[in-house]
Amino acid sequence: xxxxxxxVQRQILDSVGRILERGxxxxxxxxxxxxxxxxxxxxAELAAGGFFELPQAAGPLEAALVCETVSKxxxxxxxxxxxxxxxxxxxxxxxxxxxxxxxxxxxxxxGQFAKxxxxxxxxxxxxxxxQPGDVEPVDNxxxxxxxxxxxxxxxxxxxxxxxxxxxxxxxxxxxAIDAAGAMRGALDVTVRYVCERIQFGRxxxxxxxxxxxxxxxxxxxxxxxxLALEAAYRNAEPxxxxxxxxxxxxxxxxxxxxxxxxxxxxxxxxxxxxxxWTMRLPALQRELGGLSAHARAAAKLRxxx
Amino acid sequence: MDxxxxxxxxxxxxxxxxxxxxxxxxxxxxxxKTNLPxxxxxxxxxxxxxxxxxxxxxxxxxxxxxxDASPWRHAILSEELWPLGEPRGSQYMNVNWIGPAIxxxxxxxxxxxHLGRISAGDVFWxxxxxxxxxxxxxxxxxxxxxxxxDDYIVNGSKIWTSHVGTADFCFLLVRTDPExxxxxxxxxxxxxxxxxxxxxxxxxxxxxEQSFHHLVFTDVRVPAVYRLGEENRGWDIVRRAxxxxxxxxxHYDTATLILNEVVxxxxxxxxxxxxxxxxxxxxAEAAIAASRLLTYRVVDLRAHGSPPTxxxxxxxxxxTQALRLVGELAHVVFGEAGLESHSPGDIRRALAYSVAxxxxxxxxxxxxxxxLNLPKFKG
Numbered sequence: 063x064x065x066x067x068x069x070v071q072r073q074i075l076d077s078v079g080r081i082l083e084r085g086x087x088x089x090x091x092x093x094x095x096x097x098x099x100x101x102x103x104x105x106a107e108l109a110a111g112g113f114f115e116l117p118q119a120a121g122p123l124e125a126a127l128v129c130e131t132v133s134k135x136x137x138x139x140x141x142x143x144x145x146x147x148x149x150x151x152x153x154x155x156x157x158x159x160x161x162x163x164x165x166x167x168x169x170x171x172x173g174q175f176a177k178x179x180x181x182x183x184x185x186x187x188x189x190x191x192x193q194p195g196d197v198e199p200v201d202n203x204x205x206x207x208x209x210x211x212x213x214x215x216x217x218x219x220x221x222x223x224x225x226x227x228x229x230x231x232x233x234x235x236x237x238a239i240d241a242a243g244a245m246r247g248a249l250d251v252t253v254r255y256v257c258e259r260i261q262f263g264r265x266x267x268x269x270x271x272x273x274x275x276x277x278x279x280x281x282x283x284x285x286x287x288x289l290a291l292e293a294a295y296r297n298a299e300p301x302x303x304x305x306x307x308x309x310x311x312x313x314x315x316x317x318x319x320x321x322x323x324x325x326x327x328x329x330x331x332x333x334x335x336x337x338x339w340t341m342r343l344p345a346l347q348r349e350l351g352g353l354s355a356h357a358r359a360a361a362k363l364r365x366x367x
Numbered sequence: 368m369d370x371x372x373x374x375x376x377x378x379x380x381x382x383x384x385x386x387x388x389x390x391x392x393x394x395x396x397x398x399x400k401t402n403l404p405x406x407x408x409x410x411x412x413x414x415x416x417x418x419x420x421x422x423x424x425x426x427x428x429x430x431x432x433x434x435d436a437s438p439w440r441h442a443i444l445s446e447e448l449w450p451l452g453e454p455r456g457s458q459y460m461n462v463n464w465i466g467p468a469i470x471x472x473x474x475x476x477x478x479x480x481h482l483g484r485i486s487a488g489d490v491f492w493x494x495x496x497x498x499x500x501x502x503x504x505x506x507x508x509x510x511x512x513x514x515x516x517d518d519y520i521v522n523g524s525k526i527w528t529s530h531v532g533t534a535d536f537c538f539l540l541v542r543t544d545p546e547x548x549x550x551x552x553x554x555x556x557x558x559x560x561x562x563x564x565x566x567x568x569x570x571x572x573x574x575x576e577q578s579f580h581h582l583v584f585t586d587v588r589v590p591a592v593y594r595l596g597e598e599n600r601g602w603d604i605v606r607r608a609x610x611x612x613x614x615x616x617x618h619y620d621t622a623t624l625i626l627n628e629v630v631x632x633x634x635x636x637x638x639x640x641x642x643x644x645x646x647x648x649x650x651a652e653a654a655i656a657a658s659r660l661l662t663y664r665v666v667d668l669r670a671h672g673s674p675p676t677x678x679x680x681x682x683x684x685x686x687t688q689a690l691r692l693v694g695e696l697a698h699v700v701f702g703e704a705g706l707e708s709h710s711p712g713d714i715r716r717a718l719a720y721s722v723a724x725x726x727x728x729x730x731x732x733x734x735x736x737x738x739l740n741l742p743k744f745k746g
Contacts, residue, residue, distance in 0.1 A: 285657030
């Protein structure tokens with residue numbers, strides 16, 4: 063047992079941190095989001111740096127560490143699907159941005175930018191290389207992700223690439239990693255805000271009513287972080303993946319509600335960046351059937367064990 | 368990073384289980400019994416056997432009767448013992464923080480005597496911290512120790528003290544300078560419990576038999592050589608000791624055992640097919656797993672030589688939450704049967720954990736200041 067990053071892991075985190083510092087500034091991300099674009103430059107830089115090939119080069123844990131960091135910086139790229147789920151499922155590096163979709167026609171994250179889409183259908187993992195018209199953007203201002211929908215006709219061209227359960231487990235692991243990053247990012251912004259925002263002659267972060275809630279959220283979000291890393295380390299072992307997704311979706315509503323609340327009206331503006339993190343959480347919360355699906359899976363796996 | 372146990376650790380856990388099969392007191396059934404004086408002989412024999420095996424204080428340095436074993440091995444021992452109702456009795460505190468506090472601040476004589484006895488497994492301690500007017504605000508404690516020649520004369524009282532019935536010594540916090548600021552006038556006395564003037568009153572409570580005591584001190588004469596560390600500098604020692612206390616016990620494994628019984632009961636009654644109960648089981652399972660990893664993070668920091676951090680507060684709150692979730696679920700699943708004491712559906716246990724070892728509110732305060740660096744109000 064050793065929960066401290068080793069030298070190689072630290073170097074990987076440092077170098078992705080430097081890329082994100084240059085490439086994932088919140089103003090830039092917000093501007094892209096407003097015009098419905100993908101951060102091609104950031105994606106290209108991460109790809110060129112080999113960060114999407116970490117599963118083969120180092121391992122899924124290293125990939126997960128990077129994906130969490132990208133999410134924490136609110137990078138507008140499909141890092142987890144591209145750099146963790148796809149390579150772990152197929153054993154190959156992704157040819158470009160990857161999106162994850164169910165076959166039920168629901169909106170899914172970043173689908174309009176995907177070079178390849180992994181689809182969970184019955185017991186199978188399918189791969190689709192979308193052609194023009196297969197995917198249409200969904201007009202939404204509810205989440206921090208551009209969403210898209212897959213046209214049912216496109217499904218017939220999708221080919222089987224693996225086991226559906228495998229995709230499900232990696233997807234759960236990935237969404238927990240994305241949620242951990244989004245929550246930890248939202249908490250960082252909120253901690254800064256409550257230290258600066260003066261009301262009643264003092265920073266609102268001095269009020270115990272604020273402090274305890276932030277501390278409680280920290281406990282929750284750190285728990286998600288470690289469960290997500292463990293799930294990646296264990297190769298998305300079903301129970302570990304279900305636990306991570308369960309705790310991520312249990313915790314997300316709390317962090318969403320509370321970090322928004324602590325910002326007051328400022329948190330609802332497009333100008334202030336909080337929404338870059340918080341508005342991603344509702345989308346993550348809904349994927350794959352949401353909390354009750356993950357929690358019931360965790361329970362069934364426990365009972366069966 | 369590595370989330371798996373080493374081969375040596377796995378072997379160690381196996382050998383601990385074999386040891387337990389041989390050495391656990393006959394008829395031992397755990398829960399909430401370790402306060403009772405009648406179990407003291409059992410706990411002593413068990414700890415002496417652990418000591419003979421070299422495991423009681425294995426994580427201590429060799430010079431103090433330890434084996435320089437990794438904190439992970441000690442954590443494994445705690446994981447195996449705590450869910451059994453802690454057959455070490457109060458001696459788990461000796462190993463986790465009383466001994467380490469003495470290592471940090473003790474005189475050569477204190478180290479030789481106390482660390483020797485603790486590592487031999489033949490001594491029991493209680494913790495003289497809380498007072499009627501000093502609970503969460505522990506530094507406002509008022510039990511007074513006045514220097515008189517080679518002694519201190521102690522007057523005052525301690526309350527909610529556990530393990531008094533078995534205690535040979537008390538790790539006692541006293542005020543030696545009433546003029547100084549709250550934290551600057553506190554000293555520690557390693558006080559034998561058989562000194563004249565110590566009145567022990569039992570407080571009837573509903574979380575475990577004989578859990579609480581009120582200690583009243585009337586002109587107790589404590590030799591000054593029993594003081595731990597410098598006069599008026601006790602708070603720093605205690606702060607450090609408390610961070611070891613918080614995660615010394617593997618509550619997540621207690622929660623796991625309760626959840627096992629919940630699952631069995633739900634299976635028996637057909638509730639296991641209920642989607643909502645399944646969801647709650649999954650959530651409790653995730654909460655337990657999260658609190659386990661957050662506790663491992665604390666052990667890991669220690670294994671890497673880090674000084675205590677607020678990670679121990681985070682782990683403590685997570686453990687408390689896991690116990691609460693599983694306790695509330697047990698309450699539902701066991702129904703009326705949960706009203707019987709010693710039922711896993713007994714909600715009282717979960718209620719007590721968020722108060723013991725520093726209330727959840729105090730843990731959150733420390734996370735807010737130490738981890739998040741939120742500002743203090745200077746009004």
